[in-house]
Amino acid sequence: MPDESMTENQALERLVSDSFASRLWNRDPSLWPEPSPGGDLTEKTLGWLGLPLQLSGLGQQFSSLHDQLVKDDFTDVVVLGMGGSSMTPLVLRDVFKEELSGAINIHTLDTVNPTMVSNLANQLDLEKTLFFVSSKSGTTVETLTLEAYFRGRLSPSEDLPADRRNWLALTDPGTPLSERARAGEFGTWVSTPQDVGGRFSALTPFGMMPAAAIGLGLTKFAESATAMAQRCNENDVDNPGLVLGAFLAANMLAGRDKVTLITSEKYSSLGMWIDQLLAESTGKNGSGLIPVTGEPLLDPDRYGDDRQFVFFNDEGEEGLDDFASDLGKAGHPVHVIESTDSSPYQVAGEFFRWQVATAAASSVLGIYPFNQPDVEAAKVKARELLVAPGIEIEYASLDTAIDEIKNALPTCYVAIAAFLHESDELTSEFSRLRLAISNITRLATTFGYGPRYLHSTGQLYKGGPQNAIVLGFVSGKYDHLAVPGESYTFGELTRAQAGGDFMVMSEGGQKVIPIEVGADPIVDLKTVIQKLAE
Structure with missing residues (x-):
């Protein structure tokens, strides 16, 4: 069992003293617990x-x-x-x-x-x-x-x-x-x-x-990935994968499970990839790191005590370094990743750093990181709904959604799942909704379009800690587009995936609030934001 009083330095020292790096490269399966159902043996999963x-x-x-x-x-x-x-x-x-x-x-x-x-x-x-x-x-x-x-x-x-x-x-x-x-x-x-x-x-x-x-x-x-791999091959306190992994694990053990990633604009999409890596690797058996990416910045005092912060400001974007300093002064744990290269090809090294860090953090936390045991349940439910006579989702009122958000415990977070037509304008409006929620409640927010998130943070929502308030946005009417060779349409498949996931999450203990939106979802989101402020 992990030591819940472990500091970041203690976690790093443990990884070094346990020879985590050399054992990782030797494909030692004893670094993690046995996989829960749905997992492969470790030696079949370390080819990366x-x-x-x-x-x-x-x-x-x-x-x-x-x-x-x-x-x-x-x-x-x-x-x-x-x-x-x-x-x-x-x-x-x-x-x-x-x-x-x-x-x-x-x-x-x-x-x-x-x-x-x-x-x-x-x-x-x-x-x-x-x-x-x-x-x-x-x-x-x-x-x-x-x-x-x-x-x-x-x-x-x-x-x-x-x-x-x-x-x-x-x-x-x-x-x-x-x-x-x-x-x-x-x-x-x-x-x-x-x-x-x-x-x-x-x-x-x-x-x-x-x-x-x-x-x-x-x-x-x-070149970028190999350079990072060489740095992550050493059993010492300068190993960048171990340093990040120790930071993630120690802060989660201290109750800060919301990993808030802040990057320069150029690397903002890296957050989507980190979402999947952390959520699917650690979000199981009622535990897990909760990645918070793409969230609008708040004043430091509006963040709750359940946060830890990771910064990657490769181009010295104006204000971000000062913001990291302000967060540290406000008592929040902050890890700053120093840029290794001015070229965007450094992203390959970052992929590798985060993979080692995830493996290391999982070892400290006692989590097997190479399976996703709860993903299949939503797929099964979606298939059942597709063959059922009509796909019915029991929608909640906006007032119900607002009440649940405002009355949430401070350790909760709001997960937004949008089975809608993705656009820059709609994404911006969801960002404004996230900002309103966090400013009013201090809760962390996550966001993903469906069905993309089903293959990313979906494992966390179903297998991780049951402290999410899931706002599920579904269109009242999808365009009619037939699926070749099937009796259902693309819209019916979308609705079945939404309904199946909402049902499985709810059965697992998450608070799920399905919301039906009209032809212009932005109008409905503006209404939610307005009601939140009342």
């Missing part, structure tokens, strides 16, 4: 440790991919995937926004929202688009549904088969998707490593092949 050295080989393998796509007259790449299979391309698109040539545009579709699906299809020249069908298991329902839709758009007639050149499969060996690839349904099939879990797969082809497609240099990623 060798990825930095393997990345140079990937760089050589995919070095000509971008130029070949341009030569073949492709203009766009679309990654169809969920969770770890698509999160890294999302992050890299934003981090490298200023560096991309624009010769090949990248899009990541990790939703079955019908408006978003049809909008993307309508804006692309589909014959000049390469589709990555990315699924570790080869059975991900959202991914395969999206693939079926776009194949139908490319080949509206059975007499006109799809051109295989538009299709690339990324999946583990032996999966149903790999068998289809072997049968010739894809122009290219790239095998992904079986001993690397989805949330640890940033440096595998799931993350790196889309990067190569848009012209990013995998050799530079390899």
Whole structure:
């Protein structure tokens, strides 16, 4: 059992004295407890440790991919995937926004929202688009549904088969998707490593092949990741992975389970990736670190005593360093990650730092970090709802939602789950809602669009501490868009996923408040914000 009085220095000293780093690199499973049901043996999940050295080989393998796509007259790449299979391309698109040539545009579709699906299809020249069908298991329902839709758009007639050149499969060996690839349904099939879990797969082809497609240099990623791996290989107090892991674990043991990440604007999307890594790795058996990312900044005295802060201010963004200092003066624990490189390629090193830190923190906390035992329950419930006669969600009133938020205990947090059409305007309005909640109640807030969060923080919401107030936003009417070969529509699939997850969370003890919004959700959010202030 972890020592609940352990300080950050004591946690770090324990990791060093226990030779955590060398045992990690030797794949020692005794660093963590036995996996709960749904987990793999540790030696089957630590392949990510060798990825930095393997990345140079990937760089050589995919070095000509971008130029070949341009030569073949492709203009766009679309990654169809969920969770770890698509999160890294999302992050890299934003981090490298200023560096991309624009010769090949990248899009990541990790939703079955019908408006978003049809909008993307309508804006692309589909014959000049390469589709990555990315699924570790080869059975991900959202991914395969999206693939079926776009194949139908490319080949509206059975007499006109799809051109295989538009299709690339990324999946583990032996999966149903790999068998289809072997049968010739894809122009290219790239095998992904079986001993690397989805949330640890940033440096595998799931993350790196889309990067190569848009012209990013995998050799530079390899240099950054290898440098960080070497620093994380030492059993000493300067090991950056151990330092961060000790900080996370000790503060959680002290009751500060809300890990609040604050970054410069350039790296803001890194938070989505960290969300999944921390939430799925530690959020189980009634415990877990709660990542809080993308939250608007508050005055230091508006943060509760359940917070710990991690800063990554790579470009010295004005005001952030002073803000970190002010938080420390206010008594909040603050860990500042020093930038290792002025280049955005340093993100590869950050991927590795956080993976080691998560493994180390989990060891201190007595948590097995390589499974996600509570994810499947929501999938099962969603399938049940899809075959049921009508999908009914019992919605709450706005007044009920406001009362629950205002009467929450100070150790609670508000988790916003939005099964809505993602847009910059709507995301900004949700940020204003988060700001209003925190200013009025001092509660931490998390936010995610569905179904993306199901493959990210969903494990935490179902298997972690039952101290969330979940505001689930669902549209009253989704656009009608048929799913090829199925009796249901994309909208019905979205509603079933929302209803299934809400039911499972509620059955597990979370306070879930489903809210139905109209054609313009921003109007409804403004009403919630106004009522909060009353």
